Amino acid sequence: MAEVPTYYDGKTSVVELYDAGESANSGTLAVLDPSGNIFNDGECRIYSRSNPSVAWNLQGTVSSGSNCQETVTPGEYNGRWLKFEMDLPAAYSCSTVGGG
Numbered sequence: 001m002a003e004v005p006t007y008y009d010g011k012t013s014v015v016e017l018y019d020a021g022e023s024a025n026s027g028t029l030a031v032l033d034p035s036g037n038i039f040n041d042g043e044c045r046i047y048s049r050s051n052p053s054v055a056w057n058l059q060g061t062v063s064s065g066s067n068c069q070e071t072v073t074p075g076e077y078n079g080r081w082l083k084f085e086m087d088l089p090a091a092y093s094c095s096t097v098g099g100g
Helices: none
Strands: 011-018 027-030 044-049 057-062 068-071 081-087
Touching: 057 068
Parallel strands: none
Antiparallel strands: 011 081, 027 068, 044 057, 044 081
């Protein structure tokens, strides 16, 4: 979906998804790091909202060392926005194809 180059180390990476509740089954949405593991190297905040003109509602904060993920039930985010904000550590590095 996206690759965050190394020169963004120490910054905040944001991923916004719309209508993430379309599955017939419960599941987990997770942000992956450059190694393909679930991001857990910095704080992660998860927000939702029903309309782009309203403020984001904080769903929860995941501390550094814990997985940046959200369990989603069928229809939970139907017609709603879901946002992940990840604080990239100062030592963040992306060495995948095209990475910095």
